[in-house]
Amino acid sequence: MSVHIVTRRDFLKSSGLAAGGLTLGIGFGAGTALAGDASAASETELNAFVHIAPNGDTVLYCGRCEMGQGISTALPAAVADELEADWSRVTVLQGDGDEKYGPQGTGGSKSINVMFTPMREAGATAQAMLVTAAANRWGVATERCYADNHVVRNRDDERTLGYGELAADAAKLDIPETPKLKTPDQFRYIGQPIPRHDMADVVTGRRTYGADTRLPGMKYAAIRHVPVMGGSVKSFDAAEAKAMPGVVDVIHIPRFENAYGSLGGIAVVADTTWQAKNALEKVQVEFEPGPHGSYDSKAYKAELVSRVEQSCEKVHERGNLAAAFEAAETRHGATYTGGHLSHSPMEPMASTVWVREDDVEVWASTQDPAGIQRTLGAYLERDPKSVIVHVMMAGGAFGRKFKCDYVQEAAALSKAVGAPVHLTWSREEDTRTGYYHSLSAQRIEASLDADGNVTGWLHRAAFPAIRTTFDPSVERPSEGDLDAVSGHPYGIANMQVESGLSPAHTRIGWYRAVYAIFYGYAINVFTHELAEKANKDPLDFYRQIYANSTNPEQAEQVKRSLGVLNLAAEKAGWGREVPEGHGLGIAVHHSFESYLAMVVHAEVDGEDIKVHRVDCAVDCGLVLNPDQATAQMEGAVMMGMSLALYTEVTFRDGAVVNSNFHDYPVLRAQEAPPEINVYFTNTDARPTGLGEPGVPTFAPALSGAIFAATGVRHRDLPIKPMTV
């Protein structure tokens, strides 16, 4: 057990940290110890994020959840920078679910946006305390000492003291109120392509994910869910299954009425996953489909199209749209659709839960440990604080692992059998019982004057909103859900935005980039169509629209949108000659406070669509780690290409028809665009989101490229839907 000598001090009141908009607690208990790690025995906790051992070995904790986006390198590197730590002395550990780390729910591309400054402050305060400890030891003023690469130096002589020698003394000092932060020119790790801290473990198979937890006495489970939201298990016969080798029990998990709760189902607990899976196949189950048993997503999409092609509920109005339409030289309208998407991370939903008399211990791939504590607290009727959550590396998540239904299920099973239970969903259950990206329909109509200026814009959207998962009475997108349209930096003077009736018939969730996927698609492709009507090059047309945007409140958005648009166009050589059957397409979108533009170079040969090259321009302010930021863009291109071409979840009779990667095909190696160039404006501006903003621009840029190559306009995603 580690001995933390820290007394209770209140980070919350530290004005410097509060200025980051966060309340950062400080740990003071042995509960945060590095269990089983001998090096932790005398480690000193300078704050929740910084622990230093007497030999100088330093542990930096990451409070945000890692799912491949590299956050557990980027944030600790920011701490280390201000700490003046030697990165080679640093070990990064993932923090358990604990409010002392600040908000841990990892979504909305917020980690760096929200945590960058607090992490720097965590490093800077610890550094200042180490310097003060050295000054006290030497009996000199703190100004005569400075931190330099894991030691504190005395300016007046050659003396140095290592961080390890100072940590215990430093921990007894008051936390400075206003830590002095570096200026960007002083950064040593921030802005550098520091390699991921865990790569050696990944390539040797030692990195353990939620699916890899192994405990003594642990049982393995397999589950088959009620296939329709709101349905239930009508009856089941487990006699044959219970007699099978290795089977511990067959358990009915009732639906848990909670946004993060189980759909309900039948689970088998056994000695191995294989035995559990085999026995599950022998359970005879009859389901009651419930109120959504007739959901047919293709029919529903057609219904949403018919809704947006008529008047809907007005949620935003400005200028005089009717007059603009009346005075138009040209009017144009088009309808766009998109389907449900499944996140399908390579690691299906996986968790291990041990429900004990006094507490509950969870090991889970998760984006939201506090959500697990809340959900299990509600389900088990216990204090959420009695739920210990070990945040495991997630083998991909993309928004899905924010919801913890798979953890609540493992809790139900552990409680039932009185042992730790590991549950990994099958790929089929992962595909069929997710929280899906909304299917959508949008109708846009616009007017152009004789010079090709857009004078009016009518935008109707219908899609089941994410809020439906939290409040089933929600029947249509709200004004807030449509902010990205009404507040779009085009700033069209005469505008009307309408919301179409679109209740949910399945669970809707956050999928990487969320609504920006279909807004970005419709707005960009419609812009291409208007450019065609105005006989203009799409790039020139974008520039003209932005030039007409005169709302001073949107001046920065316009500037940054144009900045990435021009950068992508320049780097891609927009307008260059391409061979017959090839085309270039361009798109720009801002989401999660970042600005993205992409130029896609595609080739169309019959049914075959190849992407040869993608040029991405990104304005996310300061770039913390250019290599990992580039990786996020590469990934966004691949996911954007999957959803542009193939991925769609189809419902029939209330249930998902797709099941695995043969009928839910995602992009494969041989289809990957061979050349992806990523350019960052890399300003000193506050760093903003990167995980999601790269996704929305790919599909419309590809659509533009296909049009340039063939004259065929694609308004529906995916472009090549799988028939299931």
Add this chain to the structure above:
Amino acid sequence: MPESLTVNGQPREFDGDGDMPLLWYLREILDLTGTKFGCGMGLCGACTVHLDGQAIRSCLTPVSTAFGREITTIEGLSADGSHPLQLAWIRHRVPQCGYCQAGQIMSAASFLDSNPKPDRDAVDQAMQGNICRCGTYNRIKAAILDVAGGDTEETA
């Protein structure tokens, strides 16, 4: 009668239902969790291991197939992570979530054994059975070509 097989150079005895897929034997009996479950149908490649040096999908291969033979998993590809592909994966900073990468590396290792100097097209074809949902394909290919010596261009 227990059957014998070799896993990462170590002799093992298996006494159970030989129909159990090798994947679950490795992951849950031997606790070699580096080999991952992704789809259970041989569609994604996350479970790739070597059977007598050949890449196979362990989720579809009954453990009985391995009796008397030699299995290599990511944990046994090299003693200390020094296989040229493992080093290239680090050099090219391939992994994002990393969940699929053991399968990617095992597929690539077997492929390079049979085709040490592949061109880009051959790499594309060889790796099409391994899905990466994070989208690391280009770095994977660059790392393989780097090891093959045919193309040392850096990614990113």
